[in-house]
Amino acid sequence: MVVTVLRTTLRDALLVAERFLGKQLSLPIIGNILIKTDSQKLKIQATNLEMGVEVQIPAKIAREGSIAIPPRVLSSLLQTLPDEKITLEEKEGVITLETDSSQSEIRGIISKDFPIMPQIKGKTKVTIKNSILIPQLLRILPSISASDFKPGISGLFFRAGKKQLTLTGTDTFRLAEAKISEFAATEETSAIIPLRPLQEFVKIADPDQETTFLFHEGQVAIESENVKIVTRLIQDRYPDYENLIPKDFSTSLFIPRDEMLSSVKLSSVFSSKLNDVVLSYRPNHLMLEILNPDVGKHTKEINAKVSGKSGRIGFNYRYLSDALEGLRSSEISVSLIDETRPALIRDDQDPQFFTILMPIRIS
Amino acid sequence: MWILKTNSHMTHEELWRNALQEIELATTKANFITWFKQTAIADLRDGIITLSVPNGFAREWLKSKYHKSILRAIRNLNNDIKDVEYVIGKYQPPEESRRRPSAEKRYAPEPGVVIPDEEFSLRDLSVDPDTNLNPRYVFETFIVGSFNELAHAAGQSIVKNPGTTYNPLFIYGGVGLGKTHLIQAIGNEMMKQNPTRKVRYVPAERFMGEIVEALKNQEMSRLKEKYRSVDMLIMDDIQFIARTEKMQEEFFHIFNALYERNKQILISSDRPPKSIPTLEERLRSRFEGGMIADIGQPDRETRMTILKAKADQKGIVIPEEALWYIADSIKTNVRELEGALNRIVISAKLTNSPITIEETKRILTYISQEPRRFTSVKKVLKAVAEFYDVEEKALTNHSRKKEVVKPRQIAMYLLREEMKSSFPFIGEKLGKKDHTTVIHACKKITNELKNNPMIENELQMIKEKIYEV
Numbered sequence: 001m002v003v004t005v006l007r008t009t010l011r012d013a014l015l016v017a018e019r020f021l022g023k024q025l026s027l028p029i030i031g032n033i034l035i036k037t038d039s040q041k042l043k044i045q046a047t048n049l050e051m052g053v054e055v056q057i058p059a060k061i062a063r064e065g066s067i068a069i070p071p072r073v074l075s076s077l078l079q080t081l082p083d084e085k086i087t088l089e090e091k092e093g094v095i096t097l098e099t100d101s102s103q104s105e106i107r108g109i110i111s112k113d114f115p116i117m118p119q120i121k122g123k124t125k126v127t128i129k130n131s132i133l134i135p136q137l138l139r140i141l142p143s144i145s146a147s148d149f150k151p152g153i154s155g156l157f158f159r160a161g162k163k164q165l166t167l168t169g170t171d172t173f174r175l176a177e178a179k180i181s182e183f184a185a186t187e188e189t190s191a192i193i194p195l196r197p198l199q200e201f202v203k204i205a206d207p208d209q210e211t212t213f214l215f216h217e218g219q220v221a222i223e224s225e226n227v228k229i230v231t232r233l234i235q236d237r238y239p240d241y242e243n244l245i246p247k248d249f250s251t252s253l254f255i256p257r258d259e260m261l262s263s264v265k266l267s268s269v270f271s272s273k274l275n276d277v278v279l280s281y282r283p284n285h286l287m288l289e290i291l292n293p294d295v296g297k298h299t300k301e302i303n304a305k306v307s308g309k310s311g312r313i314g315f316n317y318r319y320l321s322d323a324l325e326g327l328r329s330s331e332i333s334v335s336l337i338d339e340t341r342p343a344l345i346r347d348d349q350d351p352q353f354f355t356i357l358m359p360i361r362i363s
Numbered sequence: 364m365w366i367l368k369t370n371s372h373m374t375h376e377e378l379w380r381n382a383l384q385e386i387e388l389a390t391t392k393a394n395f396i397t398w399f400k401q402t403a404i405a406d407l408r409d410g411i412i413t414l415s416v417p418n419g420f421a422r423e424w425l426k427s428k429y430h431k432s433i434l435r436a437i438r439n440l441n442n443d444i445k446d447v448e449y450v451i452g453k454y455q456p457p458e459e460s461r462r463r464p465s466a467e468k469r470y471a472p473e474p475g476v477v478i479p480d481e482e483f484s485l486r487d488l489s490v491d492p493d494t495n496l497n498p499r500y501v502f503e504t505f506i507v508g509s510f511n512e513l514a515h516a517a518g519q520s521i522v523k524n525p526g527t528t529y530n531p532l533f534i535y536g537g538v539g540l541g542k543t544h545l546i547q548a549i550g551n552e553m554m555k556q557n558p559t560r561k562v563r564y565v566p567a568e569r570f571m572g573e574i575v576e577a578l579k580n581q582e583m584s585r586l587k588e589k590y591r592s593v594d595m596l597i598m599d600d601i602q603f604i605a606r607t608e609k610m611q612e613e614f615f616h617i618f619n620a621l622y623e624r625n626k627q628i629l630i631s632s633d634r635p636p637k638s639i640p641t642l643e644e645r646l647r648s649r650f651e652g653g654m655i656a657d658i659g660q661p662d663r664e665t666r667m668t669i670l671k672a673k674a675d676q677k678g679i680v681i682p683e684e685a686l687w688y689i690a691d692s693i694k695t696n697v698r699e700l701e702g703a704l705n706r707i708v709i710s711a712k713l714t715n716s717p718i719t720i721e722e723t724k725r726i727l728t729y730i731s732q733e734p735r736r737f738t739s740v741k742k743v744l745k746a747v748a749e750f751y752d753v754e755e756k757a758l759t760n761h762s763r764k765k766e767v768v769k770p771r772q773i774a775m776y777l778l779r780e781e782m783k784s785s786f787p788f789i790g791e792k793l794g795k796k797d798h799t800t801v802i803h804a805c806k807k808i809t810n811e812l813k814n815n816p817m818i819e820n821e822l823q824m825i826k827e828k829i830y831e832v
Contacts, residue, residue, distance in 0.1 A: 025393075026392070115423070116424055117420075217450065218450075218452075219451060230419060231419075232418045232419055232451060
C-alpha cells in the first residue's frame with residue numbers, strides 16, 4: 001500500500017476511530033485500527049466486536065493494500081509532525097510515514113485477521129438532519145440506563161411512524177422522550193439502539209450534515225457523509241411506558257430555568273448520598289431545600305408561579321438538573337400529582353419534548 | 364474419526380455441541396472463544412441450518428473464514444445438511460458487564476416486562492453496589508430484647524471502636540431471628556458515621572461464587588486485593604463456607620490480612636463455631652478468639668413489641684388481643700411473625716373489614732403449626748407406622764426386629780418433642796417399656812439428627828402427616 005494523505009485529515013479520522021477500539025485478550029488485534037485503500041479513498045476502521053466504525057478520507061492511492069496498526073503511536077506522531085503532506089507505505093507489516101522533513105516506521109500487524117465490518121444493505125432507511133437530531137439525542141441519552149441488567153432499556157427506543165419519529169430513553173427512574181417531525185423514512189420501523197455507539201455518534205457527528213439510519217437483520221448502520229457506525233440492535237421488547245406518563249395533575253409550577261438550574265446544581269455541595277433535593281411548594285411560592293445532617297443545610301426561595309395543591313417533593317438533584325438542562329426556554333413547567341408519583345417536566349414552548357422524573361422518598 | 368449413525372435423533376443442541384467439539388480442534392483457542400461463544404442452532408429446515416450468532420462481526424467472520432469448516436463439521440454428523448446460514452441472535456451482555464451475578468439475578472427481566480410504578484421508586488431501597496448493604500436494615504428498626512441484647516450491644520460497641528474491641532464478632536442464631544438485620548445494621552451505621560470507611564457485606568455463598576469466578580479467570584490476586592482493602596468485612600452465613608477446604612483457606616488468608624491490620628470482621632452463622640463440624644481448627648480458634656454472641660428466641664413481650672413496631676410501620680390498627688394471639692402462636696421465628704402479620708393485614712384489606720381477633724385466629728390456623736395441640740398419641744403412632752410401613756401394633760409390642768426398632772424410637776422421640784410427654788408415659792403407651800428405654804431412644808435420635816440429614820427429612824415428613832388436617 002502506498003498512499004498520500006493530508007496530516008490533519010488523517011489525524012481527525014484517527015481520533016474518531018480510536019473511540020471504538022476494543023480490548024479483548026483472546027483477540028488482541030481489535031486493539032488496532034485497520035487502514036485500507038478502497039478505490040480513491042482511504043478507509044479507517046476500528047471495532048470492539050459490538051460496534052464498529054469506518055471513516056473515509058480522500059487520499060491519493062498509488063498502490064492498493066491494507067494494514068492494522070496500534071493507533072496510539074500513529075496519532076501521537078500526527079499531532080506533532082510539522083508537514084501537512086504525508087506518504088504512507090506499507091511493506092510486510094511495517095508502515096513507513098514519510099514527509100518532506102521526516103521519516104518514521106511503525107510496526108503493524110498483517111490485516112487479514114482484522115474483523116470484517118458487517119455490510120448492511122437494508123431497505124429500511126431513516127434520514128434526519130443532524131441539526132435536529134443531535135440536540136434531541138443530547139437531552140435523551142443521559143436518561144438511558146447504562147447497565148445491561150435490563151437489556152430492553154439499555155438503549156434508545158427509536159420509532160419512525162408515518163408522521164413522527166419518536167425517540168425515548170429511560171433508566172426506570174426517569175424517562176425522556178422527543179418527537180421529530182422533519183425526517184424521511186422509507187417505511188415505519190422501530191428498534192432499540194444501544195447507548196454506547198450513540199454516545200460516540202453525538203460526539204463525532206457534524207451538525208451541518210444529515211444522518212441515515214439503515215436497519216437490517218438486527219443491525220443498524222448510522223451513516224453520515226464519511227463516517228459510518230455499525231452496531232447490533234438490542235433484541236428485546238421495550239417496556240410499555242405509555243401508562244407511566246402522568247396525566248391529571250394537582251399542582252403546576254412555572255419556574256425560571258436558569259435560577260432553578262443553578263440552585264439545583266448547588267445541591268451537590270450539600271446533598272447526601274441519596275443526592276436528594278426537596279421542593280417545597282404552595283401557591284406562588286417555591287422553596288428549594290437541601291438538608292444533609294453531616295454537612296449542613298441550604299434553602300433557596302425561587303421566584304416561581306405555583307398553582308394548585310401545596311406539598312413537598314424530593315428528587316435526585318442530578319436527574320433534576322439533567323432534565324432542566326435539556327430544556328432551552330427561560331421558563332419551564334413542572335407538573336405534579338403528589339409526592340410519590342412521577343413529575344412531568346417540560347417546556348411549553350417546545351411541546352415535542354418532555355421528561356418524567358420519579359420522586360425519591362423524603363423524611 | 365467415526366461417523367455417528369443415529370444422527371437424525373440428535374437435538375439441535377447436541378448436534379451443535381458435537382460440531383463445536385470438532386471445530387475447536389481445528390482452530391486456535393483464542394479464535395474459538397472469540398467467534399464461537401454464544402452461538403447456537405436457531406433453526407433447521409429443508410437441510411439448511413440457521414446459526415444464531417451474537418453480533419454482526421461474528422456473522423461476517425464465520426461466513427467468510429469458517430463457513431467451510433462449520434459445514435464440514437456439521438455434515439460429518441448429519442449428512443442431510445446442505446448449507447448453513449447465519450442470523451444475529453438475541454444479545455447477551457459480555458462477561459465484563461456481569462460482574463455482579465447476584466445483582467443480575469435480582470434485576471433479570473422477565474420477558475415482556477412492564478416497568479411497574481413501584482420499580483420507578485425503588486431507588487432508595489436498592490442495595491448499595493459498593494458495600495452490598497441494604498439500607499433498609501438499620502438499628503432504628505432492630506428491636507432489642509433479652510434474647511439479642513448481647514449481640515446488639517456488641518454491635519454498637521463495634522461501631523464506636525471498630526477493629527479493636529471485639530474482633531472478630533461472631534453472631535449466631537436460628538433462622539429468621541435477625542442475624543442479617545443486625546450485621547447489616549452495623550455496617551450501615553458504620554457507613555453513616557464514617558462515609559469514607561470501606562464496608563463490604565458478602566454472603567458466604569456469594570463469596571464462594573466470586574472465588575470460583577476468580578479462579579476461572581485467573582484474577583485471584585485482584586479478588587484478594589478487593590477484600591483486603593476493606594475496613595470492615597461482613598460475612599453472612601459462614602457455615603456454608605465450611606463445606607470446602609479451598610474456600611476456608613482463602614477466607615483464612617483474607618481473615619488474617621484484615622485481622623493483622625486491625626480491620627473489623629463480622630461473621631454470622633446459624634450455629635456456634637464449635638458446632639460447625641467441617642470448620643477447620645485454625646479458623647475455629649480464630650472465630651472463638653473474638654466475641655461470640657448469640658441471638659436466641661424472642662420472649663413473648665419482645666414478640667409483642669416487634670409486632671407493634673411492624674404494625675406502626677405499616678400504619679395499621681390492629682386490636683391488642685389479636686397481636687397477643689399472633690405472638691403466642693408463632694414463637695420461634697421473627698420472619699414468620701412478620702409474615703403472619705402481613706397475611707392478616709392483606710386478608711383484612713381484601714375483605715375490606717377491620718381486623719378482629721376471630722379473623723386473626725381463622726387466618727393463623729392456616730399458617731401456624733399451632734394445631735399441634737390437637738395431636739394425640741394415636742395420631743403420632745399412626746403416622747409413624749404409616750410412614751415406615753409397619754403394623755401399628757408392632758410399635759407397641761416387644762419385637763426387637765430392626766425394621767420395628769427404629770420406627771419405635773422415632774415415635775418415642777416425636778412423642779417427647781411434639782407432645783412434651785413424660786418418659787414414663789411414653790414408655791407406658793409404647794408397650795409398657797421402661798422409661799430408661801425411652802430416654803435412650805430420644806438420645807439416640809437426637810444424636811443421629813446431627814449426623815444424618817436423612818433423619819431430619821423423615822421427621823419432617825412424619826410431622827406433616829401428623830398435623831395434616
